[in-house]
Amino acid sequence: MQIVQEQKSFGGRQIRYQHESSSLNCSMQFSVFLPPQAEQGPVPAVYWLSGLTCSDENFSSKAGAQRVAAELGLALIIPDTSPRGEGVSDDENAAYDLGLGAGFYVNATQAPWDKHYQMYDYVLSELPALVEAELPLSGKRAISGHSMGGHGALVLALRNPERFVSVSAFSPITNPCDCPWGHKALGAYLGNDRHAWARYDASLLLKEHGSALPMLVDQGEADNFLAEQLKPQALAQAAEQAGADLTLRMQPGYDHSYYFIASFIEDHLRFHAEHLASN
């Protein structure tokens, strides 16, 4: 992996890397924040999965997460949201919710998507193996994300509790089997088999398998996507049925933007730091 860009931030290093991804079969960029503590030895990492249309740059530049990460000694690992490059299929109408910028953190099984759209494997396995081999990381991980990335974070953590000590999300798509974004993306990437969809649905996974993971979810009440796409009550009901450790906070007046994320990212990083320290 090669450094594309590096900037000092809150005493730490904000770095953008490029590498050839074997799981995605293309060249990828991702961003990392290494806190000042990483100069002294390995630090735990919070993975951040971004939402539709984003790259690794949105969270890096807009969330204000580096300040808290520098205080707490947390690395931030921020992948892109889909495979990229000229050879990578996009939606034929360049829709914002399918194809480039909209990988949905699944392993696609349907042509033409299956050649590159393997974001689940990329985020779960390839990227951690790469950064833990190359950077001063302790191997302890937590995961968070926004919207499509909140969905990704919940699904990855619920299916792989041995890999993450805690999970959080802002405005996650909690029940993609029951919303238009989910129908479109899961239908395209996975075909018509609803059993395949269910493996990428946080609410269904939680209802069926339960979870011992600590979960924190923030949802703005003025979010335009709340009722039709996000449906936090589906996750809350699943957590209640499963007896899971979910804290769902409805935040009056907040929308779907990075202004919302910036307002509460400190709470999420402190939540993860606590669990990273005690595991």
Add this chain to the structure above:
Amino acid sequence: MQIVQEQKSFGGRQIRYQHESSSLNCSMQFSVFLPPQAEQGPVPAVYWLSGLTCSDENFSSKAGAQRVAAELGLALIIPDTSPRGEGVSDDENAAYDLGLGAGFYVNATQAPWDKHYQMYDYVLSELPALVEAELPLSGKRAISGHSMGGHGALVLALRNPERFVSVSAFSPITNPCDCPWGHKALGAYLGNDRHAWARYDASLLLKEHGSALPMLVDQGEADNFLAEQLKPQALAQAAEQAGADLTLRMQPGYDHSYYFIASFIEDHLRFHAEHLASN
């Protein structure tokens, strides 16, 4: 003035306005952050002037200033960096350092610029009169900015000390009479009269007139523009000759980006809050 966009941020209101500017002779947008305290009564304001290529959105989304402003009860007033619109002249090659996005906070005297490029009057008079009439502002003001906007903040404050209680800057163009950016912009907007240029040069103004204003300047040592364009030592020498109250902090490893601004904006807002409270 009309609200174009509004988002809740750290318990306050991040608002983008549009209005017809009489000094600039065009329609303008600007952003405001109103802290939660503004619900209870008038609050003081910190004006922020952005650098080359920016609009009001860069600082709003990338600096992380709202968190501290919400804590301290400060409004943030964030104008655009030039007049805008189809009828507004731009550099014939659309250069990034002249014309649109590059008003340099001067009152242009040369055609074709003089019709719209009156950013000095706009920021000094029109915008404060407008927002203080329409918003819960106390009329107490401080001013800050970055690069071209650091130049603007210093010049506006040094020439109008009765209007601002304190001034700060990140990576300011301290001596535009002696750098390529300044030569190009001041030459275009003001013509060849070096006396006219000197009225927009913070180092020359400070040397000639002195100042009792508290001044805080942060400058990254890894800033690519440091030696050729920014020249903080010119300002430091002028301050020393004038016996002015300048704190210049050279910050090792930091560059010219918003990652630098985000790392130190808290110090600047606390500096201004202290002077706003005691004046």
